[in-house]
Amino acid sequence: MARQEHWLPLSAGGACGRVRARPGWRISLVDQAGEPRDDRGVQPAFNSAFKPAFSFAFNGPFTAPSHRLKNPMQLASVVFYGRSGEQALAMFNLEGDLEQWRDARVLDCPGGPGSLSARLRGLVGEVVAVDPLYALPEEELEQRALADLERTMAGLRSSPTLRPDFDLEACREEHIQALQIFLEDRRRHPEHYRNASLPELPFPDQSFDLVLSGHLLFAYAPLRDGGLSSSDAFDLDWHRLALSELCRVSRRAVHLYPAHTIERVARRHPYATALLAELPPGWRGAFCASRYDQGHDGCTDALQLERITAATSRPSAAGSA
Numbered sequence: 470m471a472r473q474e475h476w477l478p479l480s481a482g483g484a485c486g487r488v489r490a491r492p493g494w495r496i497s498l499v500d501q502a503g504e505p506r507d508d509r510g511v512q513p514a515f516n517s518a519f520k521p522a523f524s525f526a527f528n529g530p531f532t533a534p535s536h537r538l539k540n541p542m543q544l545a546s547v548v549f550y551g552r553s554g555e556q557a558l559a560m561f562n563l564e565g566d567l568e569q570w571r572d573a574r575v576l577d578c579p580g581g582p583g584s585l586s587a588r589l590r591g592l593v594g595e596v597v598a599v600d601p602l603y604a605l606p607e608e609e610l611e612q613r614a615l616a617d618l619e620r621t622m623a624g625l626r627s628s629p630t631l632r633p634d635f636d637l638e639a640c641r642e643e644h645i646q647a648l649q650i651f652l653e654d655r656r657r658h659p660e661h662y663r664n665a666s667l668p669e670l671p672f673p674d675q676s677f678d679l680v681l682s683g684h685l686l687f688a689y690a691p692l693r694d695g696g697l698s699s700s701d702a703f704d705l706d707w708h709r710l711a712l713s714e715l716c717r718v719s720r721r722a723v724h725l726y727p728a729h730t731i732e733r734v735a736r737r738h739p740y741a742t743a744l745l746a747e748l749p750p751g752w753r754g755a756f757c758a759s760r761y762d763q764g765h766d767g768c769t770d771a772l773q774l775e776r777i778t779a780a781t782s783r784p785s786a787a788g789s790a
């Protein structure tokens with residue numbers, strides 16, 4: 470059986486209690502970069518003396534070598550990792566196309582520590598970003614984003630999925646700048662950063678005109694299905710629910726990126742092809758080449774969906790509920 474890891478973050482201001490490993494499993498204390506912090510193996514109890522920056526990793530079973538060694542970009546959890554507004558506009562093919570969304574309500578889900586909201590603010594009617602980690606205070610968000618950035622960069626430096634000429638250092642700088650712009654924008658507009666998780670969003674039907682979703686669907690499909698996840702949490706059934714929820718809250722359009730596998734020579738993602746063939750009633754969609762370059766060759770498509778039945782008039786408060 471392949472080795473698995475489950476992460477229990479201790480980021481909610483410390484924790485007090487007992488953790489017990491199932492037979493054949495081991496619990497270890499790691500820091501945010503996934504580095505071991507305690508070599509006692511089993512840690513039977515923990516208390517608030519541990520810094521909130523640490524996590525427990527439940528590792529096991531230990532009967533087979535880790536697949537992780539063969540594929541450094543395997544991720545046990547979704548990283549809090551964000552692109553710049555310019556990168557996101559390229560991802561979703563919106564550069565030069567913003568005029569038509571001038572009065573639109575736009576949802577960015579997940580927003581992560583990216584600066585898309587800041588880039589769109591003032592150019593569209595309203596922009597709301599959603600992420601489960603927005604519940605955290607600013608200092609923790611920043612620490613988490615920086616740790617996840619370094620963890621991801623370490624994986625990417627040795628990843629066979631990137632073109633050798635891809636400039637990772639420039640990419641790292643862009644992420645750091647995006648993070649600073651995100652933190653500043655969230656400080657100024659806290660009400661536009663909402664804590665929520667797919668596949669259930671706390672918004673009425675059709676409360677946004679345009680819904681954007683980058684680097685969660687398809688990217689975090691299980692490894693065997695062309696994504697990054699070492700777990701099955703984001704399987705095809707989860708994707709069905711998540712896409713249906715994104716369509717529910719949109720009046721006019723949903724743009725998703727990537728719609729391709731995470732491989733050196735990327736292919737159209739099999740889940741994207743499956744979901745395009747079974748869109749919710751009243752929707753149609755198409756793959757579109759994306760201008761965003763994250764270092765893959767091959768097909769780097771985005772998926773764009775539009776509502777073809779008449780949209781209802783917009784509810785007055787996108788943020789209600």
Ligand SMILES: C[S@@+](CC[C@H](N)C(=O)[O-])C[C@H]1O[C@@H](n2cnc3c(N)ncnc32)[C@H](O)[C@@H]1O
Nearest residue numbers: 547549550551552579580581583666667683684
């Ligand atoms: C790799 S980041 C992508 C951020 C941004 N959209 C981009 O393209 O740069 C993925 C984000 O998904 C968030 N996330 C994880 N599980 C989620 C869920 N069930 N629903 C919504 N967001 C989730 C994570 O907190 C993380 O910030």
